[in-house]
Amino acid sequence: MTSNVHLIDHPLVQHKLTLMRNKEASTNSFRRLxxxxxxxxxxxxxxxxxxxxxxxxxxxETTKAKVIDGKKLVFVSILRAGGGILDGMLSVVPGARVGHIGLYRDPKTLTAVEYYFKMPHSMHDRDVVIVDPMLATGNSAIAAVERIKELAPKSIKFVCLLTCPEGIRAMHTAHPDVPIYTAAIDRQLNEHGYILPGLGDAGDRIFGTK
Structure with a gap:
């Protein structure tokens, strides 16, 4: 696997991800996890x-100590499921700015269609972390990175819960400079573009929709 993929295999991360995979997990517990x-x-x-x-x-006494400048960090949520990751990250860096990009996957072509785009100003000064639970076909992630790159931020990272070899390949073909952070690299995509074994549709499981 390419060095630009960072697998976060901390035991607590893996434990919570396993609980989320369980199809019997309630909407409430899935959201909390x-x-x-x-x-x-x-x-x-x-x-x-x-x-x-x-x-x-x-x-x-008076001393010198280190701080981060949270205001220079932008979390960009890919709607709608990205909001589930966004909340957890903001609890650690509450000073971060937030951007939103609305993309939906055309069920026939599986390509990403943009319907919303709102970012903080002065993006060229900022480090961007794009969040979305799944990197499956990669089409939404690729489209999101392309749009963000138009604003020329200092750096871009992509964070997801799950990905698969197809998603990683697609992302790195389009954007080899963008590192991927994920909790798991699953086996493959099915014919509908869902990750196997995966955890189903993250948006539906977060919001209790079908």
Whole structure:
């Protein structure tokens, strides 16, 4: 597997993902687990965030200590399912800005169709983390990265719960410079573009729809 894929195999991440795969998991528990898992993944995704020194007064003396500039980070949620990951990541970096891109997959062609795009200003100063639970065919992720690249941010990462060899290949063919962070690389896609063994349609399971 290419070095541009970061598999987050922490035991807590893997444990929660397994519970989410269970078809008997309720909407409530699926949503809660996704929030917890996203928070854990955020630690790995932000590991190389730039830091700066500030002066701080402890109870005993004044010293210099490091902080991140959360305002320079933008989480971009691919609607609608990306919101489930977004909430967990914002709990770790509450100062981050948020962008939204609305894409739906045409059921016949499986290509991504854009219907909404709203980003913070001055994107050229910012590091972008695009979030979506599944990297399956890769069409939505590829389209999202293309749109974000038009705004020339400092960097782009893509974060998903699950992917598969087909999705990784498609993403890296289109955007070899964008690292993928995922909790699992599953076996394959089925003829409908769903990941196997996967966990079903993440959006439907988050929102309790069909």
């Amino acid at each position: 996704l929030n917890e898992l996203s928070t854990l993944m955020a630690y790995e995704v932000t590991r190389d965030m730039p830091m700066q020194e500030v002066e701080v007064e402890t109870p005993l």
